[in-house]
Amino acid sequence: MENQTVVDLCGDYPDDFIKQDIASNPNFVFENDSNYSAVELYDKDENAVFVNSFIECEHYVSGGWGYKPSVILESNLQTLLVGVILVFVFIKFIYSRINFSFFRN
């Protein structure tokens, strides 16, 4: 089954993709895919890794690696900003019904 986070980070699943049980094979070596442009992934401590094939990327993403945490935080804060504004506008609208104005204008 396709994982949307994997698609976002690693790209579309190859047609011939078969999920392998890499974790149980300690001697597994990821082979570089010359057609695959390297992707940088991060863990929660902001450790970085470059992955050079879809299989490697999928493996890391499934294991919890992904976007840089600070990037996620920034994106969340930007969304929060809009959320706060919309809530503020809503509250202001409700209070305006009972003659309230933020700046006492």
Place this chain on the structure above:
Amino acid sequence: MKTFFLKNNFTKIIFLLLILIVPWSISNLTDSIEAQKITSDLAFYEIHTCEVSLTEFLIKNINVIYQDHYFIKSSDYSSITCFGKIAGITQVGYNFYINVGTNSLISILLQGAFWTLLISFISKDKERFYVKKIDYLRSLIFTAALFSFSFFAEVRFYEKAFYLLDLSDTRSYFLLFIILAFVLNNLIDVLLNRFNSVIYFVPFMYLFIGVFSGLNFHFYSLIFVFFGFVSFFTKNINKKFTTAYLIFASLWCINSVGPAYYFKPDKLRGLVSTMYDLNSTFYWSIYFFFLISGLLYLYKNNLKEFKFQSMYKNSLLVVVPILSLGYVGSANPFFNFMNFYYFGQQKVGTNNSSPLLLNQWSERLSWRGFSSSAETVGEFFALVAILGLFKIVKERKTTLLESFVLMFSLFGLYLSNNRAAFLALVLVFLIYFSKKQKLSQVKVLIGVSSFLILLIYSIGFENILQSISFSGNSILTQANLYKSGEFGNSALIALNNSYENKTLFSYIFSFLSFISFYLNRSELWGIFFSRYNPNFVEYLFGSGPFNFGQMYGETYIKETRSLLFPHSSILSLLVFVGIFGLLLVTIFFIFQYLKNKSNLNTIGKVFILFILLNIIKSDSLIYLSSFTFYTIIIYFILKKKNSTLFN
């Protein structure tokens, strides 16, 4: 003196203080990281970026507030969590450059709230100005959308302004739209209750310049463009002007398709296009149309009640803060930073704390202080001084405050070293004084002689003795000195040919050169003509409003000592609207002057004269503060009976 300010505004004052203090004081107090004393070993601040708040840093390094080898700069490309914290410190020689994180999204909200709160201190009108709900909503949406579009149109400038905001993603524009609409809605909500009072606060635009940190537009633009849209939706726009403008705008847009030129806005930030390409030209064309429409809407709706006296009183309130904040900022890095952020300066105030400095030839150096342009602020001081002097002559009395401010205005004018504004001041004062006092011919002659002596002293006696052929060729000589190739650009080739063939145009241009020589503008105008490279359409219709990108990007010239602007609003207009546009503007102005001549008295006439003299040799019209101040003065002088206006 009547004040617009109410006494009981404690809630607002608390809010204001919070906005001033809290953003720079937020940090994680539970961690073990403490600010360190600043030394040449900056390892601590390299490791702990965005972990120490500015307040913590200043408590530990109190000397940074007042020692002039520290420079506090805002870093707009910072994360939201980094806002108000030390983003990095660099040492260059003995100087330390301290970067403080100032995220641009937060800045829009913070500065927007700060300036809206300040406007809310102005006392309300008796009645709220009425704008139909549907027009209000439409204007709000269109204004926010237009400014959101500006981020797309000037993407090269803005990609360095927004941290991790992907400007190729539609979601980012939605976010920007929401933030702008929010700020604008609060602002207009407050403003509509003070619609007839805010117009008197235009002189405050010289103090609260209102450019958002990291962005390329003024807070005031939001207001003017909003009312531009209101005027458009209520069908209050001039059809002839709109038709003519549409033709010009279409030509500007068609002409801008092709190579893109970037222009670093520097001290013009807020009212200059940073790109010369289709998107940017399209945006600035729309922006300028609604800016003008909005200003006219504001003026028209205040025409009946407007009194010059109230604006004059507010001008008085601005002079001393401009000078003192400029001086305090020049000597204290912390205040310099605060001035920049909370007053919305286009460019950080000067760090030259010796306003009376002379150069190696013992000539006075101009001191810009708080303002980004010494010349423009000098004109403002001169205007305030004229108003004060006229009032003294007219009423034969003055108050202590007025005399005090008048002295400061003249001092500010002296510091700005704007000799042309000073001479224009003397000239218009002499004209007014001689008319008002009905002076005898002898006294008029003494006045004229004094003015001529001043003029000769200002120009320099050795310059007066120069031959006419030398002064008449001065612009062309300078233009040829600065050209980079063998032949130069289209304007320069045409000029050289014209001089060689001794055409009628060469004689007209020689006269312009002659004037430029005595105005000390030969070099600057020469540089302009060495750069100006229009094709036929551009020569006729220009490149579009506030668009210097093409002129500065297209032609390579020899290195100049700094980024020098044309130093003539007429030449700037030539670039923006071309010779045909310039002619239309001139004809329109002359027509308006003749049509409204019955309204004018001596004060009105000399004011117009003063403004015209100054815009010929300064860049004032490309600064929103002076653009608004001059248009408001000229509009009301022409449209309102001067005896009532100046009563």
